Amino acid sequence: MKLDILAFASHPDDVELGCAGTILAHIAAGKKVGVVDLTRGELGTRGTPAERVEEAEAAAKIMGLSVRDNLGFADGFFANDKEHQLQIVRKVRQYQPDIVLMNALHDRHPDHGRGAAVVAEACFLSGLKMIKTLGDSGLEQEAWRPGAMYNFIQDRYITPDFVVDVTPFWDKKLEAIRAFRTQFFNPDDTSPNTYISSPEFLDFIDARAREYGHAIGVTYGEGFTSAKKIGVRSLYDLI
Numbered sequence: 001m002k003l004d005i006l007a008f009a010s011h012p013d014d015v016e017l018g019c020a021g022t023i024l025a026h027i028a029a030g031k032k033v034g035v036v037d038l039t040r041g042e043l044g045t046r047g048t049p050a051e052r053v054e055e056a057e058a059a060a061k062i063m064g065l066s067v068r069d070n071l072g073f074a075d076g077f078f079a080n081d082k083e084h085q086l087q088i089v090r091k092v093r094q095y096q097p098d099i100v101l102m103n104a105l106h107d108r109h110p111d112h113g114r115g116a117a118v119v120a121e122a123c124f125l126s127g128l129k130m131i132k133t134l135g136d137s138g139l140e141q142e143a144w145r146p147g148a149m150y151n152f153i154q155d156r157y158i159t160p161d162f163v164v165d166v167t168p169f170w171d172k173k174l175e176a177i178r179a180f181r182t183q184f185f186n187p188d189d190t191s192p193n194t195y196i197s198s199p200e201f202l203d204f205i206d207a208r209a210r211e212y213g214h215a216i217g218v219t220y221g222e223g224f225t226s227a228k229k230i231g232v233r234s235l236y237d238l239i
């Protein structure tokens with residue numbers, strides 16, 4: 001199945017926090033979007049890996065994803081090396097996305113910057129014909145390089161290169177985040193508190209999106225960076 005947009009993220013819930021509004025906006029516009037999580041987030045303090053699989057599936061349904069895959073890399077310890085790059089190359093060639101979204105370039109959690117780096121390198125390598133990979137059917141895959149790659153912004157503040165207006169999709173994004181019920185604030189959950197399980201964390205998510213939104217004159221925005229300069233065909237594409 002060919003996808004229009006494919007998001008790679010180090011942990012299940014990175015996509016929901018970082019770019020679910022943008023994903024929802026493009027699905028509403030008729031685009032096919034998928035997510036490939038690199039790890040199962042098995043080092044998370046709250047919830048079991050099995051619960052996180054269920055939560056990721058529930059969030060995928062809420063967002064309307066065409067695909068949600070998991071590469072099963074080791075949470076906290078996966079490397080940016082040939083073995084991991086080739087597994088990502090196989091996913092890029094399988095789904096042939098026009099646009100790839102990935103983790104923040106640098107962030108509080110070291111998996112985020114490393115996740116962004118391994119995905120960016122794999123997207124480049126995926127376009128090289130001499131790198132041979134086999135698909136699930138056992139047939140050789142065609143080389144494929146996405147036309148554009150953007151990093152969403154996560155915990156640490158990064159000045160975005162562009163901001164997507166996600167105001168109409170804000171409530172749905174929160175619903176997708178709350179699908180990770182073991183991870184975020186839930187007054188009935190007595191598990192140990194973590195950095196992201198306090199009520200203040202969701203206030204921060206709201207405040208960050210209001211700040212990015214304010215910068216472009218809307219209520220809620222999601223910011224992205226791009227290693228390449230952003231080009232437009234018409235000045236009217238800019239809001």
Ligand SMILES: [Zn+2]
Nearest residue numbers: 010011014109
């Ligand atoms: Zn993460």
